[in-house]
Amino acid sequence: xxLRALSVAVASLALMLxxxxxxxxxxxxxxxxxxxxxxxxxxxxxxxxxxxxxxQPRNRSGLAAVVAQALIETPVNGLALALAxxxxxxxxxxxxxxxxxxxxxxxxxxxxxxxxxxxxxxLTHPDFGPVAIESAAAYVTQRASASNxxxxxxxxxxxxxxxxxxxxxxxxxxxxxxxxxQISPAxxxxxxxxxxxxxxxxxxxxxxxxxxxSEGERMVAAVLPDRDAAEIVGSGRLPVKAxxxxxxxxxxxxxxxxxLGYDAPAPGSRDFAPVLVLESLIGQAVGRGLAPPLxxxxxxxxxxxxxxxxxxxxxxxxxxxANGAGGDPTLAVRTVATVIDxxxxxxxxxxxxxxxxxxxxxxxxxxxxxxADRSWLTGxxxxxxxxxxxxxxxxxxxxxxxPAQLRTAAKRYFTHYTTSIVLPREGRP
Amino acid sequence: xxxxxxxxxxASALAAVPLxxxxxxAHPARTIVQTGDGPPLAAVELWxxxxxxxxxxxxxxxxxxxxxSVAASVGHGEPLAALVxxxxxxxxxxxxxxxxQVTAVVPAASAARIARAAFEDYTRPALTQDGYKRARExxxxxxxxxxxxxxxxxxxxxxxxxxxxxxxxxTALPTVKQLGALAYPEIVxxxxxxxxxxxxxxxxTGVSESAPVLxxxxxxxxxxxxxxPAASAAxxxxxxxVSDSVAGPAFxxxxxxxxxxxxRAATAMDFLADYLLDAKLGAVAEALHGVAPxxxxxxxxxxxxxxxILLVEVVGNASGAARETVERALQRVQQPLxxxxxEAARRRYVYRVLHDSQSAQAQADNLGWYAVEGSPSYAPxxxxxxxxxxxxxxxxxxxxxxNVARVYLKAAPAIATLTPQPAAQAQKGAAx
Numbered sequence: 001x002x003l004r005a006l007s008v009a010v011a012s013l014a015l016m017l018x019x020x021x022x023x024x025x026x027x028x029x030x031x032x033x034x035x036x037x038x039x040x041x042x043x044x045x046x047x048x049x050x051x052x053x054x055x056q057p058r059n060r061s062g063l064a065a066v067v068a069q070a071l072i073e074t075p076v077n078g079l080a081l082a083l084a085x086x087x088x089x090x091x092x093x094x095x096x097x098x099x100x101x102x103x104x105x106x107x108x109x110x111x112x113x114x115x116x117x118x119x120x121x122x123l124t125h126p127d128f129g130p131v132a133i134e135s136a137a138a139y140v141t142q143r144a145s146a147s148n149x150x151x152x153x154x155x156x157x158x159x160x161x162x163x164x165x166x167x168x169x170x171x172x173x174x175x176x177x178x179x180x181x182q183i184s185p186a187x188x189x190x191x192x193x194x195x196x197x198x199x200x201x202x203x204x205x206x207x208x209x210x211x212x213x214s215e216g217e218r219m220v221a222a223v224l225p226d227r228d229a230a231e232i233v234g235s236g237r238l239p240v241k242a243x244x245x246x247x248x249x250x251x252x253x254x255x256x257x258x259x260l261g262y263d264a265p266a267p268g269s270r271d272f273a274p275v276l277v278l279e280s281l282i283g284q285a286v287g288r289g290l291a292p293p294l295x296x297x298x299x300x301x302x303x304x305x306x307x308x309x310x311x312x313x314x315x316x317x318x319x320x321x322a323n324g325a326g327g328d329p330t331l332a333v334r335t336v337a338t339v340i341d342x343x344x345x346x347x348x349x350x351x352x353x354x355x356x357x358x359x360x361x362x363x364x365x366x367x368x369x370x371x372a373d374r375s376w377l378t379g380x381x382x383x384x385x386x387x388x389x390x391x392x393x394x395x396x397x398x399x400x401x402x403p404a405q406l407r408t409a410a411k412r413y414f415t416h417y418t419t420s421i422v423l424p425r426e427g428r429p
Numbered sequence: 430x431x432x433x434x435x436x437x438x439x440a441s442a443l444a445a446v447p448l449x450x451x452x453x454x455a456h457p458a459r460t461i462v463q464t465g466d467g468p469p470l471a472a473v474e475l476w477x478x479x480x481x482x483x484x485x486x487x488x489x490x491x492x493x494x495x496x497x498s499v500a501a502s503v504g505h506g507e508p509l510a511a512l513v514x515x516x517x518x519x520x521x522x523x524x525x526x527x528x529x530q531v532t533a534v535v536p537a538a539s540a541a542r543i544a545r546a547a548f549e550d551y552t553r554p555a556l557t558q559d560g561y562k563r564a565r566e567x568x569x570x571x572x573x574x575x576x577x578x579x580x581x582x583x584x585x586x587x588x589x590x591x592x593x594x595x596x597x598x599x600t601a602l603p604t605v606k607q608l609g610a611l612a613y614p615e616i617v618x619x620x621x622x623x624x625x626x627x628x629x630x631x632x633x634t635g636v637s638e639s640a641p642v643l644x645x646x647x648x649x650x651x652x653x654x655x656x657x658p659a660a661s662a663a664x665x666x667x668x669x670x671v672s673d674s675v676a677g678p679a680f681x682x683x684x685x686x687x688x689x690x691x692x693r694a695a696t697a698m699d700f701l702a703d704y705l706l707d708a709k710l711g712a713v714a715e716a717l718h719g720v721a722p723x724x725x726x727x728x729x730x731x732x733x734x735x736x737x738i739l740l741v742e743v744v745g746n747a748s749g750a751a752r753e754t755v756e757r758a759l760q761r762v763q764q765p766l767x768x769x770x771x772e773a774a775r776r777r778y779v780y781r782v783l784h785d786s787q788s789a790q791a792q793a794d795n796l797g798w799y800a801v802e803g804s805p806s807y808a809p810x811x812x813x814x815x816x817x818x819x820x821x822x823x824x825x826x827x828x829x830x831x832n833v834a835r836v837y838l839k840a841a842p843a844i845a846t847l848t849p850q851p852a853a854q855a856q857k858g859a860a861x
Contacts, residue, residue, distance in 0.1 A: 362517025
């Protein structure tokens with residue numbers, strides 16, 4: 001993989017953008033990182049804008065998602081952006097996270113520049129009219145309702161609301177029916193104007209470079225105005241560290257879910273690699289204790305037990321989850337405690353450590369299996385200050401983890417936790 | 430000990446039963462190694478040409494159980510399932526009507542070691558009773574999950590109706606009763622015949638150099654697997670089947686399509702499947718939007734040796750109006766699309782083909798499937814935008830596609846309908 005950070009020459013932009021030649025060229029562009037791959041079958045681009053949950057007011061929870069949805073429904077050449085990109089031979093999706101929203105544009109290499117020009121047009125003339133906002137809000141409301149039916153999502157969101165409590169980054173991704181109903185076209189236009197800006201944005205170009213990757217990057221970069229994003233909205237509450245507390249809620253689910261949440265170090269930190277290894281170790285131990293599969297299960301939500309390292313927000317966290325439908329979920333809690341107690345009491349043997357590192361390495365590589373994954377991972381690490389090439393550097397860091405580092409990390413991060421319990425509603429058969 | 434591997438669990442297993450002699454030094458019938466410059470994650474796949482129901486009287490699930498039994502057995506060292514997991518990888522085993530696929534996705538640094546172990550374990554299988562028992566438990570769980578899936582229920586009924594005989598009639602995973610009938614000696618016999626080196630296609634992707642894996646696999650093969658492709662005969666008049674299910678309402682249609690040897694026609698069917706059946710943007714989903722909101726559509730053309738199969742599945746509505754909508758869409762494509770619509774559909778379709786072959790595993794799946802079906806060079810991933818498959822895609826015209834649709838979509842399809850199961854009956858079924 002060729003990892004190349006680009007400093008875009010601003011002066012040359014106007015010449016390279018015939019469709020936007022008349023548009024004023026911004027004095028500063030977003031940071032652009034390129035991870036081209038000669039063997040990739042498609043070209044992709046991830047745009048991170050500082051328009052995350054933490055920039056929306058609490059009483060407009062869901063606004064970041066409504067704006068992103070309205071953007072991909074914005075008419076471009078007579079078609080909604082997502083449809084126009086599909087007809088051009090590509091796709092566009094978005095994800096709203098605590099501290100940013102990111103869009104992923106992908107296309108056949110020969111059509112990428114065209115797809116990027118459509119995206120740039122939508123960014124230039126987004127439609128936040130009453131009809132557009134009503135449509136986007138309806139979609140986001142539907143997603144908000146659906147997320148209540150997934151025990152892992154509910155449990156993880158409960159934990160996030162605690163550990164990200166300092167700002168609004170812990171608000172639910174899709175908001176709530178009540179707050180979405182409050183969102184007006186003016187709210188959406190303001191949020192877009194304030195937060196879809198060059199400063200703090202990152203573009204990661206990935207996959208096949210020829211013929212249009214760099215051209216596409218520049219087209220999108222050129223339409224983001226050069227200013228800072230709005231202030232992050234403080235919650236007025238103190239951040240709550242994980243400290244053996246319990247959160248309980250009820251949902252229409254067939255079985256209970258337990259989600260344990262732990263504080264964890266951010267990417268780039270010295271403790272990041274040891275905690276990646278610990279998280280793998282815990283996930284494997286919990287999995288083997290409950291329902292060992294011979295062949296792997298495709299998605300996290302389908303697995304009865306598992307662990308996830310949430311390093312997409314600052315601060316980071318680790319969660320361990322168990323689905324009651326797959327066995328006794330309290331066994332997961334006991335297993336984690338056993339693993340940590342054992343680690344604290346005595347270091348792993350070299351053989352055990354080698355296995356744990358192999359699994360952590362594998363888990364990290366699975367995080368970048370596709371071009372979308374890879375561009376997200378690179379951009380996320382860069383956004384959090386770990387460096388443009390951290391996805392490559394983290395593998396040797398895992399290999400260098402020592403038993404002593406694991407013990408230290410186990411004591412530092414895995415002795416206090418928050419428990420989120422999602423129970424079926426009473427009366428459910 | 431925290432790290433309790435499957436090897437430790439199986440330490441007291443019965444002595445392994447070697448099945449085949451003389452395979453040492455062999456190499457797969459065909460070897461495909463694709464290097465890349467992506468992240469160092471490799472897919473190591475072995476494909477075997479074998480009917481999912483075995484070589485004699487149909488035994489549903491025998492191929493899946495045999496393949497998992499090998500992976501769980503202490504054959505030549507640590508069981509493959511444990512070895513892959515301990516390498517930081519994931520093992521998957523899938524069986525299709527005419528092939529068995531074993532996939533290990535592992536860090537690239539482990540690819541050669543895993544390729545060697547997998548090839549040795551399968552082509553010189555040494556099954557154990559304990560591995561067989563472990564595999565039975567695993568297959569039972571997979572089968573139970575699969576049978577609760579409406580897609581699987583529809584497919585089971587559609588394939589049974591579409592084919593008069595042959596392995597395509599049957600599902601890959603067994604019912605509880607069928608699983609109980611799969612005795613150890615039969616598993617051993619199946620493994621001995623199916624998992625021979627000369628019946629294997631090995632595919633490795635995601636590595637930066639090919640020499641180490643080629644060496645681990647005993648060299649490069651360029652032949653066809655020795656077993657003949659499985660043949661299934663389509664029914665002259667496929668029946669319509671109605672049954673109740675907790676997954677209802679739903680309905681599906683299956684049409685016999687061109688064989689893989691008719692590459693341009695098979696490509697046209699792929700194009701049609703994408704144009705009609707894309708879950709979000711397909712013509713059927715668009716047409717159903719106004720008639721049956723909330724209904725989901727899926728489907729694909731399955732490229733097989735002979736015949737291929739076009740599957741249409743509609744979940745959430747089985748009304749006459751929904752069915753008529755689908756039938757009208759299938760009729761409309763029997764006339765040429767206008768040039769603009771056709772070109773936009775082709776762009777979307779070409780992108781989908783490229784999009785679906787991004788990861789090392791997707792690439793290996795693609796190369797392996799087409800190789801075991803007998804047309805390795807026709808694999809869509811082979812050559813990307815400049816490859817044989819996409820050259821055929823570019824050669825399609827609205828008239829040719831309409832003509833292919835008239836040939837294959839005019840015939841009466843197999844139709845399966847799932848009606849909602851009454852709640853009381855569903856509870857009784859669950860208790861059983």
